[in-house]
Amino acid sequence: MAERVAGVRLAPYTTLGLGGPAGAFAEAGSAEEIVELVAAADRAGEPVLVLGGGSNLVVSDDGFDGMVVRVASRGIEADGDRLTVQAGEDWDALVARAVAEGRSGIECLAGIPGQVGSTPIQNVGAYGQDVSQTVVGVRVYDRKNGDVTELSAHECRFAYRHSVFKDEPGRYVVLAVTYELPAVGGLSGPVAYRELAVRLGVALGERVPVARAREAVLELRRGKGMVLDAADPDSRSAGSFFTNALLSAAEAAELERRAPGFPRFDMPDGSVKVPAAWLIENAGFPKGYRRGAARISTKHTLALTNPELSATTADLLALAREVRDGVRERFGVTLVNEPVMVGVRL
Ligand SMILES: Cc1cc2nc3c(=O)[nH]c(=O)nc-3n(C[C@H](O)[C@H](O)[C@H](O)COP(=O)(O)OP(=O)(O)OC[C@H]3O[C@@H](n4cnc5c(N)ncnc54)[C@H](O)[C@@H]3O)c2cc1C
Secondary structure, three states: OOOOEEOOEOHHHOOOOOOOEEEEEEEEOOHHHHHHHHHHHHHOOOOEEEEOOOOOEEEOOOOEEEEEEEEOOOOEEEEOOEEEEEOOOEHHHHHHHHHHOOEOOOHHHOOOOOEHHHOOOOOOEEOOEEHHHOEEEEEEEEOOOOEEEEEEHHHHOOEOOEOHHHHOOOOEEEEEEEEEOOEOOOEOOOOOOHHHHHHHOOOOOOOOEHHHHHHHHHHHHHHOOOOOOOOOHHHOEEEEOEOOEEEOHHHHHHHHHHOOOOOOEEOOOOOEEEOHHHHHHHOOOOOOOEEOOEEEOOOOOOEEEOOOOOOOHHHHHHHHHHHHHHHHHHHOOOOOEOOEEEOOOO
């Protein structure tokens, strides 16, 4: 069994560089070790935090009073179009490998930090792709039933930044993910995001060489501070702090009254998606807006950052609340946080 260490500070394990100590901390080098550690903590009645790359976490300054299981399992198995990947593999490295093999389906998800095992949790997505389009199965440890089982993509109930893993938080620990990534003549999936299509100089729906799609996405992401880079203070974030707003028809009508002509994307189910960045900027919070040691990224309105690594979690949340309340006051829309909160609430 992996060694348990007390009092490890969590800040260095998160991309925000925030978070106090863990009650206990252990690194799990295999799926078996992950299951052993989580099952032992459950038997002892200890709270468990499964820690991947820490790129979607806001951890309390008081830390986490329980067992932190840091996932470090490795291994990739190829079977025709399918890759089955252990949870602890680095996501961006997997994208690079798939692209080098000419496989398509995840090239637009290049540059997203974190581990493979976390990608189904919030159905990671960017530039017109999300993992629900390629995941065919997720091997999990089910803490409720105490067994290891395989969930189909259907059972994952994927939606925009959502899945069964968010519906039933903490129930499943992801051990491995199987993706279907066929090689389609070395071409990408149809380009489905306007900004990317413009960058590539193609029409929406066209395909380009898969490596070119990946490169273009990485360039766009670097321009927004959305690729981890020790030299870029804007990348000391948890990615987008707020999800885009999904409004009912009645809520959209109310917003139209307050902000005629607001940017809207009508969804097939009748709801209306509104870019959170537009709401934030138009509520008076420009890029670079600062509150104490926490700052909105100077390149991307949606990212809240700890630029000098001098902020506390309390500082970051004070900024997040100011933004959320300002948007609610101006537009009547309540923004929801994307990162997972550990021991704190927005
Ligand atoms: C600069 C930057 C850019 C980003 N861009 C994007 C983007 O474009 N699109 C996007 O969707 N996200 C983006 N993110 C958010 C983040 O990278 C993703 O959500 C990523 O999948 C988180 O992976 P992680 O391993 O770091 O997870 P962590 O932050 O370690 O954990 C996140 C959640 O998943 C749980 N978890 C982790 N591993 C497992 C497991 N094996 N089993 C069960 N639960 C687990 C944790 O308990 C926690 O609840 C960005 C973040 C940063 C910092």
